[in-house]
Structure formats: structure tokens, C-alpha cells
Amino acid sequence: MKTVAVIFGGRSAEHDVSIVTALSSIIKPLELTKQYRVIAVYITKDGRWFTGEKLKDIHLYQSSKLEEYLAQTKSTGVVFDHGLKLLVPTRVGRKEVAIDIVFPAMHGTYGEDGALMGLLDMAGVAYVGCGVAASAIAMDKVLAKQLAVANGIPVSMFLSFQKADITDDTVGVVTQITAKLKYPIFVKPAHLGSSIGITRVQNDTELTNALEVAAYYDNLIIVEEAVQNLIEVTLPIMGLANNPQPALLEKPLTAAEDFFDFDTKYLQGGKKGGGKKGGTTGSQGYSQIPAKLPKDIYAQAGHVGLAVYTAFGCSGTARVDMLIDSKAGKVYFNEMNPLPGSLYAHNWAQAGVSKVALVEKLIEYALVRYAERQKLATTFDTNFLKQF
């Protein structure tokens, strides 16, 4: 029986979302297969690692018992020794537990941004999902757009600025922006997820204030022209980079002038305005699956999604967010999410892939990628040192 470590929580604004992803969409289905020994690895908001059966129970996180539990529990250590081993506390000390596969369930910083993937690559262990590069690029909105442009994938007009540009000469930055982009404009911190620090602005005063807010959160700021006649869609995809399989194109049911803020997306369970009829409740709230769109636009969005998945070198799973100008019939890439909340299991279920089948497939891809990676030469013997 293979041992799977599901790592969740972490030093991220999306800490709590990660707990839900891990418990409901990964640990439970994995245990239902009865083929894996599943270890819950919970990372606290201050970065300590813990393991234990109790960490698989959502009630622990919903009550004030978590702090009490953590205070009574020894933290877990990590050892790199022919793969990844966890030092799990016992009554008398710590025992080593070898991990065959890691299933990251982290969202946002230090988890979804490639940081955890780097650690797992260093350890030399198989893991589910995108690698370091795809994850890191996806978490940088500027790099992501530049990569898309380099691959001929359409994006909305954008500019980027360093925090220092804004603090030194805000008026100059506003002039540069308004010379190239038309209102309404979105101002975003380049590295944050979950709509944190994002503002939609209509005039110079709002733009100035929004730049200041974005610079409060990040050193790099992206400014984008809003897509007109907007329809937002998202496409979950899985598979290896050379053979991606799309789920169904999904349309979040929010007003066109609105966009998901953190509160709507997570705290209210996505039910802005109480939801609308004909939608499906997923991890991101009410959605239309599949999105009701003209056939050619649906197909175009599918092509853009898959092109992004390949261009980024994604592996395992990812979700590609796109913006459609419904009048112009044009699809733009917006963002790529290397670890979608709850794995977008609700969408996969409608596409005919159950929660259990989804985690099994993702583990399969992880093992294939790991085996391929093992075949690559990364070290070789030389007489370099003898000559030195």
C-alpha cells in the first residue's frame, strides 16, 4: 500500500480554503479507494508542520479546539533521505515514515506558488500537480501574461509597474496608464490570489488610490484594461502537458460589472446575491456548467485553455480563467490556477469524473511524471575534481 501525504493549510491568505480542499476533495476520496495510506500534513499559519488522524476532521478547524490540539501535539519533521520522510511524533520520540507520493492541497503563497514544489523536487519525491515553473509563473500575473503573449495567446491590454515607480511618481504612472489604456481598468497586485487588493477603477482619482492599495500588498503591480461585454469562464484541465484533457467550460453566475472578491469567493461560499436559478453550487459558488455559449466561442475558449496548459508546462491539473468579449466574440486568457480550490471536483463530476476517479487519475499522472523525471540525467561522473 502506497503512502500519500496530503499537505494543506500553510502561510497563505487561502489557508482555510486549503483545509476544505484537502479534507473534502482529496483525503476522503483517497481513503475511499482503500488503496492508499493517507497522512494528513497540516501546516499552521506560522509554518509549523503537524500530522495526525484528528487533522482529518473538519470539526477540529471549526471550533477553538485546534489551538488546544496543536499545543498538546509535537510538530512533525521532514527528512530528505532517498525521497521524503516525515518524522512523526510518537509517545517516546519520533518515527520515520517514508512518503511515496505527496498530494499538495495548498493555495496561494508558500504552497501553490512553486515553493512547496521546489522542496518536493529537492526531496526527490513524486507529487501531484504542476511543477515549480508552472506554479511560479501562474502566481505572477505579469509573467503569466508575458508567457501567454509569447505563445500567441490573446490577453487584454496591460501594463506593469514596480512599487517604487508608484511611490516615486504616482502622477507619472497614472499619465502612462491613461495614455495607453481606457477605463474601466483593473489594478491588481501581481502575486496575490483570491481577488485580494484588486480594484476596478473608472477615473484618475480611483486609479491613484487603487495603485496605492495594490502597492501596499505587492512590489509588482499589473494594470489591465477591462474586457467589454464581459463573460467570465473557467476551464479545469487535467493530464500531462502533452495530453491535457479538459473538463467542462464553467461560467460563474455573477453580474457582468461585478467580479468575485475574496468575501464572495470564499467567506460567503460564492453566493453573492443569493445565487441564481439554474446554477450549480461548486467550490466557487453558483456556476453554469457547461457554460451556455455559442458553439464557436465555446470551442475557442477550449483551445485557449489547452494552449495555456501546454504553454505553461502544466502537469496533473490546473484551471484556466478566461474573459470573453461577447460582442466581439473574442476570448482572452486571464489567469492560470495551478491548484484549483477543491480540485474543481464539482465540474469534473459533471464531466463524468467522480471525486475518487479524479484523485486516482491525479496520482497516476504524478507517478508517470516522476518516473519520466527519474530517467533524466541530472548528475554524471567527471574527472573535473581530479584535475583541480
Added chain:
Amino acid sequence: MQVIVQDLLTSYSRVGKGKQVLILHGWGDSSASWKAVAKKLAGQHEVILVDLPGFGETQMPSIAWDLTDYANFIQAFLRKIGAKPYAIVGHSNGGAIAIRGVGQGILQAEKLVLLASAGVRGTSSQKGLYLISKVGKVMASPLPKRMQARLRRGLYHKAGLDLLVAEHMQETFKRIVRDDVRADAAYISAPTLLVYGEHDEETPVALGRQLHDAIEGSVFQEIPAVGHFLYRDAEKQVVQLAKEFLSA
């Protein structure tokens, strides 16, 4: 939307079109509770809702503030977003901030609506302060943490729910409950509507009457059978009164 005001990340929203109305929420409350009222006023006004520092999604001030600090913050906030409200609606502590701001000329408004406004300090807050000092002693005691928490909450209940709903703002609370606005109220010349709930225990009708006496030409309304949260419990009446007063 967010904006940086006095180095604090400040959350606010604007809804509707027309003469601007600024709503200042009460202690422990946030602008989110005011969305229903704002929507109803939005037909005639542009309503500006802001989370006051330490509440809702606005950051907490790094030092304890008094009512003047809050009024100065609102002045800076309005300048930042380029707004000049025609009227200010303040509930409870938001009312006290409005009185301090307008009375001292920090804020400008052509009309003022004070709903269950606080600001008249009496013996009850002194009792609160005594209990808060007890809380400090509990925290410093050698009792187990869980027991400390239970005792602390018990004392908070006695001191009043206002502190219980915002434990993190304890020092600011101490300053605010000492800060009386009766002298400021006497300087208000803008037409003012005062509305109080018959069963309000936090800011009783008698307290409202004192403000009514202090603000020349003010109009006083009592809503029967409601308490402190009259904007929620008697939403229809409050909206109706505010609409009529603001459009007169």
C-alpha cells in the same frame, strides 16, 4: 473597494446616484450591516459606506483613538476619495463621531441624522471602566488560560456588549467611553434629526433628549418597541424618516 487613509487599509463602498450621504456605523458594527439601508437610500442619493478603523475590513489603528481621531480619519478619507457628503448618518458611536466632527468643524454636512447616537457619558460608562480594569487583573492572574477567558468574558458581559464585540479595541474603547460630545453638539448648526428606540438600553431615549436639547433646532423622533439597533429592527421607519428629512 479599498483605499489607504492615514496608513490604514480602509474598506468602503459607494452605491447610488445623487447628493452624497455618508453612513458611519456603530461600535463593533461594520458597513456590511448597512447594505440594506444604503440600497433603499440609493434611489435618491449616492451612499458612501465605510468600515471605521478596527472594524469590518479596515485595519486597526496602531494606538488607541478617541472621537477626534476618528473624525480626522473621516475627513482624510473623504478627501482621498474626492467626496463631499451633503449629509452624514451616524449610528451609536458613529453618531458620536459625527457630532464631534461637525461640531468642531472637522467635517462638513448640510444635514445630520443621528440614530441612537452615543456621546453622552454618564455613570454607566464609569462602571464599564471599573470592570475593564478588572479584566486586566484577570489577564495578569496565574489562573489557567481557559479559566481566564471565561472570567474575562463574564466581566465583559457586565461591562456591556460593546466591548465584548471588539475585544481587540479595548484601549480605544476606554478612551471613547470617556469622550463626551455634549459641548460639540452645541456648535452644530446643520438641521439635525435624532431618532431613538423606546427600548434602547445602550443609548436610552433620555440620553438622546440631552443631545436634542444641545443641538439647536434639532428634530427628535422616538420609535416605539425597538432597541439600539433600530436601523435593523425598524428599517422601514428609519429609512422613511431619513428619506423625508434628507429631501426636505
